[in-house]
Each structure stands twice: as C-alpha cells, then as structure tokens.
Amino acid sequence: MHELSLARDIADIVYQNVPSTELNHVKFVVVKIGEFSGVVVDSLKFSYEAIVSETELKNSGLEIIYIPFRLKCNSCGKTSYNEFGMMICEECGSGNTEIISGNELQVVEVKLNSPCEQDYSSDDFKSSDEYLISTK
Amino acid sequence: MDVITIERKVLQKNDEIASANRALFKKNGLFTINIVSSPGSGKTSLVEKTIEHLSGKLKISVIEGDVQTDLDAKRVSNYNVPVVQIITNGACHLEANLVKDALENIELKGRDLLIIENVGNLVCPAGYDLGEDLKVVIISVTEGDDKPLKYPKMFMNSKVLVINKIDLLPYVNCNIKVLRENALKINPGLTVFETSCTSGEGIDKWCGFLIENKNPDPGHSGEGFH
Numbered sequence: 305m306h307e308l309s310l311a312r313d314i315a316d317i318v319y320q321n322v323p324s325t326e327l328n329h330v331k332f333v334v335v336k337i338g339e340f341s342g343v344v345v346d347s348l349k350f351s352y353e354a355i356v357s358e359t360e361l362k363n364s365g366l367e368i369i370y371i372p373f374r375l376k377c378n379s380c381g382k383t384s385y386n387e388f389g390m391m392i393c394e395e396c397g398s399g400n401t402e403i404i405s406g407n408e409l410q411v412v413e414v415k416l417n418s419p420c421e422q423d424y425s426s427d428d429f430k431s432s433d434e435y436l437i438s439t440k
Numbered sequence: 441m442d443v444i445t446i447e448r449k450v451l452q453k454n455d456e457i458a459s460a461n462r463a464l465f466k467k468n469g470l471f472t473i474n475i476v477s478s479p480g481s482g483k484t485s486l487v488e489k490t491i492e493h494l495s496g497k498l499k500i501s502v503i504e505g506d507v508q509t510d511l512d513a514k515r516v517s518n519y520n521v522p523v524v525q526i527i528t529n530g531a532c533h534l535e536a537n538l539v540k541d542a543l544e545n546i547e548l549k550g551r552d553l554l555i556i557e558n559v560g561n562l563v564c565p566a567g568y569d570l571g572e573d574l575k576v577v578i579i580s581v582t583e584g585d586d587k588p589l590k591y592p593k594m595f596m597n598s599k600v601l602v603i604n605k606i607d608l609l610p611y612v613n614c615n616i617k618v619l620r621e622n623a624l625k626i627n628p629g630l631t632v633f634e635t636s637c638t639s640g641e642g643i644d645k646w647c648g649f650l651i652e653n654k655n656p657d658p659g660h661s662g663e664g665f666h
C-alpha cells in the first residue's frame with residue numbers, strides 16, 4: 305500500500321523539476337526500481353495514474369527500469385546473484401557481504417512529447433502514427 | 441522525444457526530514473528506536489514491559505503509530521511517561537514528517553530513550569527512515585519460523601530482532617532455532633533477543649541492551665551500536 309505514497313512523491317518530484325509549461329507534455333516518467341526496494345511495480349503504476357488523473361500530468365505514465373538484486377562478498381570478492389534478500393555469499397557462505405544493486409528507488413528522467421505531437425495528445429496513438437502526424 | 445534529466449531518489453524528501461529528526465534526537469541526547477512488526481506481535485506489550493522494567497533507570501518518551509484509534513497511547517499513558525499518538529487514517533506506515541509533527545507535542549529534553557511504535561505492517565515501514573538510531577523488528581512465535589524469508593526487507597533493514605511470545609512455543613508449530621537461522625540468513629548482523637511479555641522472560645536482557653545504548657556518542661551516525 306505504500307506505493308500510493310511513493311506515487312505521490314514521484315508526481316511531486318516531476319512538478320519540482322519540470323517547467324510548468326511543459327507538464328502537460330510529459331509522456332513518461334522513468335523510474336529505477338530495485339528488486340530489493342520493496343515496491344510492487346504494477347501497484348506503483350496504478351497508483352501514479354490514479355494520482356495524476358485530474359492533473360496536468362494526466363497524459364503521463366511510468367516507465368520502469370528494473371534493477372536485479374546483487375551482492376558483493378567482502379570475504380571472497382565474488383558477486384552473488386542468489387535468491388532475493390539473502391545476504392549470505394553463495395560462493396563461500398560468508399555473511400560479510402554488501403548490496404551492490406537492487407535497492408534503487410529513483411526518478412531518472414521524464415520524456416516529453418514534442419510540441420507538434422502534443423497537438424494530438426488526446427488520441428492514444430502509436431509511435432508510428434506519431435511520426436506520420438508530426439511530419440505532415 | 442525530449443528528455444529532462446532528474447536523477448532524484450523518490451524518498452529524498454522523507455530522508456531529508458528524517459535527517460533533521462535525527463539531528464534533533466542527537467541534540468537532546470536521545471537514543472531512538474523504531475519498533476516494527478506485523479499487527480499483533482506484541483509491540484505495545486513490549487513497550488509496556490520495557491517502561492515497567494526501566495522505571496527509575498531510563499527516562500522514556502513514546503510515539504505510538506496506528507491506522508485508527510488512540511488505544512495504544514491510552515495503554516502506555518498508564519505508565520506515566522510522555523506519549524503522543526499518531527493516527528495515520530489509513531496509511532500503512534509512519535513517515536518522517538508525521539514523526540516531526542508529533543515531536544512538537546512530546547517532551548524530548550532530559551529524556552534518555554524515545555520509542556517509536558510503528559503501524560503494524562511487516563512490509564511498508566521497512567523503507568521509511570524516521571530518524572531513529574535503529575529499527576527493532578519483533579516477530580512472535582505464533583507467526584511461524586518462515587517469516588524472515590517471506591518479508592526479507594524488514595529483517596534486512598533492522599539491527600535488532602526480538603522473538604516474542606516464547607511462552608507459547610509448546611503450543612505452536614514454530615521452531616525457534618529455524619526462525620533464528622532464517623533471520624540471520626537475511627541479515628547476519630542482527631542482534632537477537634527472545635522475550636515473553638506474559639512471563640517476563642528475556643525482558644531484562646532486552647532492557648540491558650537499551651541501557652548500554654543510551655546517550656549515543658557524539659558523531660554517532662545511527663549505524664553503529666554496542
């Protein structure tokens with residue numbers, strides 16, 4: 305359920321970082337989510353769409369970059385790809401490990417429609433159509 | 441498609457407020473714990489037993505977090521310690537700004553220990569720093585020995601594990617050795633206590649840990665503890 309709070313934080317970050325004149329051009333908000341971040345991707349997408357549905361960001365959605373969980377062992381130096389959440393090195397069994405990826409929860413960037421495409425933004429067209437329309 | 445680069449942690453705002461809370465705790469010489477668990481593991485009972493046991497030894501303040509009602513704050517106020525209730529009205533976890541607001545209504549000066557009892561939930565509170573020195577995860581033996589494997593993030597992000605309701609071990613299908621092993625597979629650095637709030641077993645060791653850790657050294661980052 306905390307995905308709702310996170311979706312609100314993501315929308316706030318977009319508001320703070322995108323000029324107000326560009327807000328209704330936002331198509332995708334790109335978010336990095338680690339396997340170990342405790343976030344349910346579908347729930348986050350749903351929450352984001354619900355939160356922005358009556359705002360200038362209503363035409364935008366989330367694009368997720370999923371980052372797998374990885375461990376580095378400080379005893380044997382190997383990188384482990386073992387089961388989610390296990391902090392034991394699968395090579396040597398040591399507990400002296402550190403997480404090298406999988407904790408990410410970060411807004412990376414936003415992708416905007418070009419102003420030309422924006423004229424047609426109410427239509428849910430495919431990218432090939434976008435190209436045709438914008439070159440008319 | 442034009443791109444605007446942002447590169448910002450989603451929880452940055454929460455983390456900034458948590459850092460300010462932490463600085464305030466440190467300024468007041470407070471050792472602060474954030475107690476997390478699923479509903480019904482015995483968080484409030486452990487808070488009550490802790491206050492009882494540390495009476496005359498540590499000055500304690502308590503922040504209670506619940507989705508609804510001030511029942512827990514009423515329970516704790518019977519022990520004559522400053523307590524404030526946060527009602528989240530549906531939210532499944534405490535956030536740093538809720539704690540910040542609660543701090544305006546609770547005595548910090550001259551206190552040794554601040555206990556924050558989070559909303560009962562073994563998932564969501566794991567990701568939210570409130571400014572505490574450490575998270576304490578409680579699991580009761582009635583929940584079963586596989587819970588650390590099912591909810592790894594909470595055990596990963598906690599420094600202390602309290603296995604509660606050990607008086608019920610003869611009646612439930614829970615192997616406490618397996619429970620410990622599972623928790624330590626997730627987080628080998630966990631300090632583990634076994635308690636019963638009914639019989640009082642193990643409460644002295646748990647409280648001894650709190651006494652040892654009061655008044656963190658200057659420069660304490662929240663990472664190290666005895």
